[in-house]
Amino acid sequence: MEKVLEVKxxxxxxxxxxxxxxxxxxxxxxxxxxxxxxxxxxxxxGKSVTSLSIMRLIPNPPGEIQSGSILYNGKDLLKLPxxxxxxxxxNEISMIxxxxxxxxxxxxxxxxxxxxxxxxxQKVSKKEALDRAVAMLKLVGxxxxxxxxxxxxxQLSGGMRQRVMIAMALSCNPHVLIADEPTTAxxxxxxxxxxxxxxxxxxxxxxxxxxxxxDLGIIAETADEVLVMYAGKVVEQGQVKEIFRNAKHPxxxxxxxxxxxxxxxxxxxxxxxxxxxxGIVPSLSELPKGCRFQSRCPYVMDVxxxxxxxxxxxxxxxxxxxxxxx
Amino acid sequence: xxxxxTVWENHPASHAEGKSLWQDAxxxxxxxxxxxxxxxxxxxxxxxxxxAKFGLIATPWDAEVGKAYSAPSFENxxxxxxxDIFGRSVFYKMLHGTRIAMSVGLVTALIAIPIxxxxxxxxxxxxxxVDELVVWxxxxxxxxxxxxxLIAFTYVLGKGIFxxxxxxxxxxxxxxxxxxxxxxMKHRSREYVIAAESIGAGHCIRIFRHIFPNVVHIxxxxxxxxxxxxxxxxVILSYLGLGVQGQPSWGVxxxxxxxxxxxxxxxxxxxxxxxxxxxxxxxNILGDALRDSLDPKLKKG
Numbered sequence: 052m053e054k055v056l057e058v059k060x061x062x063x064x065x066x067x068x069x070x071x072x073x074x075x076x077x078x079x080x081x082x083x084x085x086x087x088x089x090x091x092x093x094x095x096x097g098k099s100v101t102s103l104s105i106m107r108l109i110p111n112p113p114g115e116i117q118s119g120s121i122l123y124n125g126k127d128l129l130k131l132p133x134x135x136x137x138x139x140x141x142n143e144i145s146m147i148x149x150x151x152x153x154x155x156x157x158x159x160x161x162x163x164x165x166x167x168x169x170x171x172x173q174k175v176s177k178k179e180a181l182d183r184a185v186a187m188l189k190l191v192g193x194x195x196x197x198x199x200x201x202x203x204x205x206q207l208s209g210g211m212r213q214r215v216m217i218a219m220a221l222s223c224n225p226h227v228l229i230a231d232e233p234t235t236a237x238x239x240x241x242x243x244x245x246x247x248x249x250x251x252x253x254x255x256x257x258x259x260x261x262x263x264x265x266d267l268g269i270i271a272e273t274a275d276e277v278l279v280m281y282a283g284k285v286v287e288q289g290q291v292k293e294i295f296r297n298a299k300h301p302x303x304x305x306x307x308x309x310x311x312x313x314x315x316x317x318x319x320x321x322x323x324x325x326x327x328x329x330g331i332v333p334s335l336s337e338l339p340k341g342c343r344f345q346s347r348c349p350y351v352m353d354v355x356x357x358x359x360x361x362x363x364x365x366x367x368x369x370x371x372x373x374x375x376x377x
Numbered sequence: 378x379x380x381x382x383t384v385w386e387n388h389p390a391s392h393a394e395g396k397s398l399w400q401d402a403x404x405x406x407x408x409x410x411x412x413x414x415x416x417x418x419x420x421x422x423x424x425x426x427x428x429a430k431f432g433l434i435a436t437p438w439d440a441e442v443g444k445a446y447s448a449p450s451f452e453n454x455x456x457x458x459x460x461d462i463f464g465r466s467v468f469y470k471m472l473h474g475t476r477i478a479m480s481v482g483l484v485t486a487l488i489a490i491p492i493x494x495x496x497x498x499x500x501x502x503x504x505x506x507v508d509e510l511v512v513w514x515x516x517x518x519x520x521x522x523x524x525x526x527l528i529a530f531t532y533v534l535g536k537g538i539f540x541x542x543x544x545x546x547x548x549x550x551x552x553x554x555x556x557x558x559x560x561x562m563k564h565r566s567r568e569y570v571i572a573a574e575s576i577g578a579g580h581c582i583r584i585f586r587h588i589f590p591n592v593v594h595i596x597x598x599x600x601x602x603x604x605x606x607x608x609x610x611x612v613i614l615s616y617l618g619l620g621v622q623g624q625p626s627w628g629v630x631x632x633x634x635x636x637x638x639x640x641x642x643x644x645x646x647x648x649x650x651x652x653x654x655x656x657x658x659x660x661n662i663l664g665d666a667l668r669d670s671l672d673p674k675l676k677k678g
Contacts, residue, residue: 106575110566134579141576148575153568158398158590167586168576203396219576 055226055259056082056105056144061119063097063104066112069336074100074114076283080276082227087253087260089274089291091267091306093332097283098263099149102229105261106146107136123227142172145220149232151212155204161188161215162200168222187218191248210241214248221252228253229261234269246273267310271295276368279303282332282343285362289369300371301348302328342373350375398590398671405670412666418659426479429472438469438625446642459644461633470625471648477626478656481541481611482604488546489603490596493553494589500554501561502584511558515551523548527610531619538621541614545607553599560592594671598664605660612653627653 063075075097082088090098103109104116107128121128123144128136148154155164165184169175175183181200188196191214204212213233220228230249234242250273253260262273270277270291277294279287279302287300298304305328330347339345342355354374362370396404406412428434441464442455449459449467458467500511518526530544564570565588573587614620615628627649634646 108571108574137577137579139577140574146572146575148568148572150568154572156569156573156587156591167573167578171577171582216572219572 052086053084054081055084055123056261057120057122058082058101058105059120059122061101061104061121062117063100063109063114064117065114067336069334072335073117074283074335075104077119078278078280078283078285079119080278080285080288082259082261083275084226084259085253085257086275087250087262087273088276088278089270090261090263090278090280091265091270092280093265095282095332096280098265098280099231101280102146102231102261102263105229106140106144107133108146138172141168141220141225142223143225144227144229145223145225146229146231147213147216147220147233149235151209151216151236154216155212157204160201160203161207162202165200165215165219165222168219172223183222184218187222188215190221190252191215191218192244193218209237210245213237213241213245217245217248217252221256224256225258227259227261229263231263232265233262235264235266242269249273267306279306282338283335284343284372286344286373287369287371288362289366293366293369297366297369299365299369299377300373301350301375301377302344304377305347344373350377398594402594402667402670406666409666409669411662412670415659415662415666418655419663422475422479422656422659425472426476429476430480434472436469438473439463439465442466446637446640449644458648459642461645462637467630467645467648470630470645471627471652473625474627474630474649475652475656477538477621477624478608478611478653481538481545482607484542485545485549485607486600486603488542489550490553490600492547493550493599494557494596496550497554497557498561498584498589501558502565502580502588504562504565508558511554515554518548519551524613527614528617528619531614536619536622538624541611541620544614545610549603549607553596553603556595556599557592560595561588564588564591594667597671598668601660601664601667605657605664608653608657608660612649 058081059079061075061078062073065072065074078097078101080088090101092098100109100114105121105128107116109116116129119129123139128139131139155161162181162184165187166177166180169180169183170177173180184200185196188199193199193211193214199207199211204215207215213236217233228249233249234245237245246269249260249262252258260273262269264270274291277287277289277291278285279294279300281302287294287298287303294303295307298307305326308326309328311325328347333339333343333346339356341357342348342351342360345351345355348355352374360372360374362372364370365376406416425434429436442453443460443464443466445460445462445464447456447460447464450456455466455468458471461467461470496511496515500508526548527544530548531540534540534543561584565583570583570587573583578587611620611626612628612631615626616632618632620626620628630645630649634642634649637643637645
């Protein structure tokens, strides 16, 4: 497998009134060509900050990438001058945002916005860029694209806009596509269409996909490898089948159990209540000493309140940050 | 999806043509009768100003056309509004006053708008020390009473129409800069701007290509309001004897009228004030109507 992106010991902090908070704390992972890496976790666990860090789009101040490295084709993106970084953004690594409703500029037609990405990075005429935009809209499954390029965002539905965003992100054939909750704002049928589309495009264009979501169902369907994050740290990492069949971290297990199931065979039995993980994610400013999950963990031991657990191998390509062997 | 979709695609009702901000605004502005009347007045004044400028009408304005202080009469266009102390046509003076007023409005706006937009955009977009510097600069400027500042400017630059242009231009951008700054602060962290950054757009592209078109309506609204403020200020300066020299401006005409009223000569004062009334009113109405039709927040359905 060809490694496209290698994130090593990434630390991103935010300066707030409560002090300097480590929103992403020592996160490492690899992204391979033609594969999908899924990043899951609750709100505020650092998923989005991780993706924005890769693009170097962290608003500074208050945010800052403290340390670590992000190797792309042997270059460390964190050390590149900003002008070089701009050449990579949208051209080699692109991003799709969560909110298709607000991610498009309301005063330009979608054609204008797609051609902008193309013209910014490639030496092509306006006319060629527009043809390319039409082709991209066709690729993402928008009907009558030659007419739709002249539409303004407000004339399109949410699903259509997300397709436009994808078309925009893919217009320069990037090697890596980061999708930050690309389907959260869409309804379920459109969700399935968009995910199917991204899967198809990943295969046809041979790019790597980083899929950020809090929906384990999406991960199960789309991802090859999974990264489970909790309060800024990676708690479990492994191949998707392994994680779903054999989750080892109490947090991942908790997440799995929190998925509602509709088991009709249990009709007359006592109704099974949906299990949840008790408590809430600790605030980054008041992290306990030791393991970050200790206050909510059903298996908490004395050792958990001491040093923070490091990631350790528990199976082939399967690592967890926990002292307990489940 | 396949066959049915194609049928619908080709149906004429399936695709409404998209309208740009300007087309959309124009459609809404057209429905407002009062705004159209105001626009017509502005257009009419501009036409007079241009004709006077190129000598198509009312030339020469300083020729003696009758006795001093002859009352308005309809025997001759030149005498429609009577004559002044030197027997010059008040009607012609009023038309030339229009030229001065419109040029002051226009040139002032052309100086003030770029300054206001640029400083406001930089301050709002970058924030930090750039913002502090710009805010410090305009609060200092606006803390000086504006009429004092204008008087100081005209004394330094010498009397005349150029001083009026410069003085008004460099003092009247503060309000616009403030508004633009606020809008840029709001827009700089909007997702569409971050999305633009994520496709590799630099600061310049983000400021001028992405955010500016989203706030340009403020400039247009401000233009129409600024225009009439400039006209009024020019009249005040000329009345104080600091404005236009040797040319017929409404302010000079009103200034002249001080001595005339006691003798029952009312026409010079009335023509200047009525001329000013209509254009200022028109610009005010137009400014309101433009806000209604351009501001996306006020859009109905």
